[in-house]
Amino acid sequence: MSDGDNENLPLGDQNIIPINIEEEMRGAYIDYSMSVIISRALPDVRDGLKPVHRRVLYGMLELGVLHNRPYKKSARIVGEVLGKYHPHGDSSVYDTMVRMAQEWSLRYPLVDGQGNFGSVDGDSPAAMRYTEARLRRIAEEMLHDINKETVDFQPNFDDSLNEPSVLPGKVPNLLVNGTSGIAVGMATNMAPHNLTEVVNGTIAYIENPEIEISELMQHVTAPDFPTGATIYGYQGVRNAYETGRGRVVLRAKAEFETTKTGKEQIIVTEIPYQVNKASMIEKTAALINEKRLEGISDIRDESDRNGMRVVYDIKKDAIPNIVLNNLYKYTQLQSSFGINNVALVKGRPHTLNLKEIITYFVEHRHEVVIRRTEYELKEAEKRMHILEGYMIVLESKDVTDQVIQLIRDSRDPEIAKTGLIEQFGLSEIQAKAILEMRLQRLTGLEIEKIEQEYKELKLHIDDLKDILAREERRMTIIKDELTELRDKYGDERRSDIIHAADGFTAEDMIPDEEMVITISHEGYIKRTALTEYRTQGRGGVGSKGVITKSDDFTEHLFVASTHNYLLIFTESGKVFWKKVWEIPEGTKASKGRAIQNLINIESDDKIRSVINVNSLSDEDYINNNYIMMCTTNGIIKKTTLEAYSRPRQNGINAITIREDDRLLDVSLTNGDNHIVIAKKSGRAIHFHESDVRPMGRTAAGVKGVTMEGENDRVINMVCIAREDANLLVVSEKGYGKRSDIGAYRITKRGGKGVQAMKVTEKTGTLVAVKEVIDSDDLMIINKSGITIRIKVEDLRVMGRATQGVRLIKLNDDDEISSVEKIEKMDEVDEVAGDSPESSETSETNE
Template identity: 60%
Template sequence: MENQENLNNENPSNRGKIIPVNIEEQMKTSYIDYSMSVIVGRALPDVRDGFKPVHRRVLFAMNELSMTFNKPYKKSARVVGEVLGKYHPHGDASVYDTMVRMAQDWAMRYTLIDGQGNFGSQDGDPPAAMRYTEVRMQRIAEAMLADIEKETVDFQLNFDDSLQEPTVLPTRIPQLLVNGSSGIAVGMATNMMPHNLGEVVDGCIAYIQNKEITIEELTGFVKGPDFPTGGIIYGFEGIRSALHTGRGRVVLRGKTNIETDSKGKEKIVITEVPYQVNRDTLTQKIGDLINEKLIDGVTDVNNESNNKEGTRIVVELRRDAVAQVVINQLYKLTELQTSYGINNVALVKGRPRILNLKDLIVEFIEFRHEVVVRRTQYELRKAKERAHILEGYIIALDNLDAVIALIRNSSTPAIAQDGLMTQFGMSEIQAKAVLELRLQRLTGMEIDKIREEHAEILKLIAHLEEILNNEGMRYQIITDELIEVKAKFADERKTEITYLDDEIRMLDLIEEEDVVVTISHLGYIKRTSADEYRQQRRGGRGSKGSTTRNEDFIEHLFVASTHHTLLIFTEKGRCYWLNVYQIPEADKTGKGRAIQNVIQLPPDDKVRAIIDIKNLEDEEYVKNNYIVLCTKKGIIKKTALEDFSRPRQTGVNAINVLEGDQLLEAKLTNGNCEIMLAVKSGRAIRFPEEKVRPTGRGAIGVAGIEVDDEKDEVVGMVCVTKEDNIRTVLVVSEKGYGKRTPVDEYRITNRGGKGVKTINVTDKTGSLVGLLDVSEKEDLMITCVSGITIRMSVASISEQGRATQGVKLIRVDEGDEIAAITKMDEKEEEEPTEEGEAPEQQQNETENNETPGVE
């Protein structure tokens, strides 16, 4: 400091030119200036149009070059040069990279640039150099520049003060919400996810109609992010946080399908990967995990993706592998499941702010309102200027001879102009316009056009003034333009949202309806709307109920609501839980999906019984109900439903099954029922439920019916209440014979006995295959091994004694037999069978009502 003072004293001319400053203050000031320059001029988008300066400049330059969607393409290098030379004095790579991204349909939810040539790929391939590619604007980008010539936005000088550039684009598209944005500034960053245009427009219109709308109500319109590459958002809580606060975390999963080839070998096909995930990198990662044996059950992985068919990454499985287990491993160990941090930071009036969903919509609508006002003011000014000129024309036309004489007698245009202004009261503008008027406008037809145009202009002026004086009209214009945008550019959601169990009741999102659930012998499960199965008369031919392989047939068929939960019991005595809505949906003839891909069922186990539970969360219900299980060897066991009320993904032991035995059936009871068991040879037993005391899940059980013959086994179990007198017992044999018998015809005995005859088994009827408790208000659905299914009214099946063989319920082809029977509520009127097949009811009644001997 002393040296500085001496220098100033020695040379007085240096005084005032060198100012000593504190270096800490200088660094602080310089750093703040730098950071604000990066924040405002580079890294953060403007909340109004959703663009950073480089995006805005690229689109503005293309607009100035008239590169609209219906014009020829131009070289990318031409556009880059225009942007660099006029508006964006930075590296050409930054501008070209911006253009490339705006043309990539896997990077932008709605692309703004139409690119021709190699613009890279989702596999990480780089784009071609800008001298090879060509571009023009997409139609949606033009909607972002509409009315820019009508003084709707402010302009500023470019970097060398030689040109004007817009500070913001007058976009009709809520670009920031629709395409999102990401950027790293100094001391802050932004990471905004893309959303569906149709949903965002609906949210904007909802806000216009109700300015007090809550964020929760807005989420009914804007469901959450919608990524260009699709995928499945796993969990809603992160989305909810982002929509409410501007910060959150989204977990995104790729979409997978399980395919089975002609040899029965399964493979996992990844059809959608998470946003910004490189497909080649993902494939390489899966291959590395296979080599390191961190993923078990996979033999090969290959990226078969292409531009025509889209994403297809095939993961080949070993025959003993469980596909769902492998998928869970892929989610855990690879980018097939990826998380994104949401940080909605944008510039609001030049200052960075964290914005929630409503903030973003409010800022956009306020900006659109400003654009509409400024556009209307511009159009009004132009209309008034035109009206002023037309009024000058009309004055001249009304005094045409005098005006012509004045002009002919004037030596110069200036004198003629002064004369018009003095004699006819015209303004300077009007006088100039009259002097420039072409002689052809003086014809009669042209004179009428001038008067018509003046009348139209006056109407337009009145309309524009009404808009400026009526806020409701302005918001209606905004609404109409948004509706037009939605009609032109909106599409369906690409990304699904899956709610976690602890976040929301999934049942609130599922339409409740009855569905027919089928499980085949080889373990394929599906659900089909019950309305697809129409009713037929007894003795009909039936219709094709499922397409199965030759060695497969429908083994379980029952009706359940989509809001219910299934308890699935296997032959080894395990219990699994499955929500009905989670069962893959297929049409009546569809094959379904392997059940091992729906629940974690081991390959050597098999489904034997299913119980439909309305609500496992109802404590009173689960405490007062029981599960009764029986095995093929006649063992029976009762366990409280409460023991099965806490679902586990891997299942639990329901009964300890002895070697050589298998679980056959499971029923839900209220503790006050009567149990009936029937065996293949045609015997049945009836005893009170109290005879079976409740035991834990791991117990073995007690004897229910005596099974002596090694070839004999239990084929069915029913549980009826003591008070239910209208129900009857239905038995069906493997050759399609059946009958109903009143419950009271079966005397009550102790459990463990031989029972009494329930059907007369002959070669004609075949062995007993099923036992149901039914009422006349229900329908019966019968499925054969071949897949043929028939639905008939229970009331059409006659009641007969225990020892009869019954009537023919369905015509069974040679070599075919009954595979499953189930009951369902009657909903349809009876109608004839298809293809003109008469039910031949009278013949069946005569032929089949045989009553051979009694017990």
């Protein structure tokens, strides 16, 4: 708008000044931003305090609520700070004072609160009219020497009073207590530290200003949080100290306990910094109800005045280590603290590394020592000047008498002062001091005291001048004050450090043990320590191994190490991955857990084979080993293990299965194995693995054996890798035998095979074929859930076409469902069963 246009406006509107809205908004927002950054949200690098914290501490000092004085009502303190220095809401002042009194918020609290100041559960403090407070002794160290012109003062909000722009800060508060704040376009989040470590690091810097950050970290090892807990991994700490930014992972401190009744518990005694305990327990309970956390039967908060104690009761079939790892994964028992070291340096925000924070603190203390010394020197010289006047007056008795006579003859003090100045050459200050001197100072003893004070003061002034003249003296003073501070307030670290956690996984906490993996026909899975199974003589009645429903029975049983991978193949041709330690543990007699809860298997699919693999990351291993698969219709397929080395949550297709077929058996081979495929009809085919070329992951495979009749099906595939092995065959009625593998002539794949057992009504059809040696043991399971473990060496080698011997006694309506071999253990409990000879049939039909 032009001036001419302004003249044409009505008289009342001619004072309107046109302004560009964009420029006005920009300028106003910049002013607001700077106000928030400088006067509200960011701490000063020198004392580590924001303005509100500084005003609260100074207001309490002015009010006289020191650590050795009575408490005063919080409302009185808030009113003092509010009325004099901080013209904002009373809640901002009270909340600040409350936080400085909470031992779980500040590593070294600055306020001593009396009353309800909240709790680690997030409870609100009582109203300010109910609580009382005073300064702690360490807070007084922050204010020490503030009346000696050590810091600059500035007018308060109404220019009626002065307030400090920074505190002398003998304590390295920025590192010791940390801070957090959100400004405009930036934020700060600084971690608390241990006072002893920070002082040691500061002293190391003073002694060697060229010290590297890595050397400082030998003293200041890591943040030290007021709630303790464990710092899990060190890379984040290193990043924060070197760059000013880093992420520190915190884990609660937990231990395992067993009650008198045998129930296992996880006891949490320390939680991560800034975690609300009550909220954490509530959220954990919700996760348990949603089935996202398993293995926990109850949670209780048993914390009291003696300390924190959160109890997690563990279910019988759960592994405490696994439960704890899941708690770390899904709850706030593990949290992260993002370090962002932003502070004001000469009024401007900067991101600071560890050395820079210490450097600016030392520079501030150096300036405080200089200004304090200058103030003390000035005060000492003032006193020295007065003492010199005393010495002139008290030089001799005659001079003293003349002074007294002059004062007595003077009509008023001004005449007396003038006379002293003119007659004895005194300054106005000295003359005034002599006029105010009491007559008792003229006694001999008092004169000696004045002379002694004069000598001591002269030495003191020389010392102060020496301090101002030499920087090394000033640095020594700073070191001595820090050492005194450390000795008075230093304590032990609360937060532990696990340095190697960067490559640490949940699996590292699981011991490497042999486990028996059991999978039932209806899909219940469990793992049981191999030592729970006892060795029996052949022909014994066995022991109860699995509690199953009447129509369920054990279908898969094998031994694997807890750190092995399980490749789980279904009859539809899919494969899933699971670590052995992730399988729920159960007793020998327990049912186990439904496998659908562990892998994403479809409801109409079934587990057909599970093999354990040592590693999926070793390139040489996965490229030189193969997965050999066989279907019930005799289709066989070989694929490199590498094709199955990338685990996926929902599994992948391992083989393409035809509509009238299903996957039956899977084995891990080395490329030079012999393959034996046995059929229900009692025949088996034997060919070399090289007859089957490696195929792609989704290929359908080639014919391995020809079926005989509509009811004939493949019952097992065996990959033979040992020259001294025998072939064990077992029928459904409990008969079995072992024969030399050489008795099964090698043919090309696709044939009908040779007779493996003479199948009769007495023996029943063939149900299993296994590769065994003398040192193996057999685990035989029937459909009623009875299991028996026998030694292979108890079975003598027989001819290929024989009927065999009775391996296990069966009821008339019972049948064998599964036969698995396990390695023989060195130490087992031998349980005497029936004599091996008593159960052996005489019908060998050699």
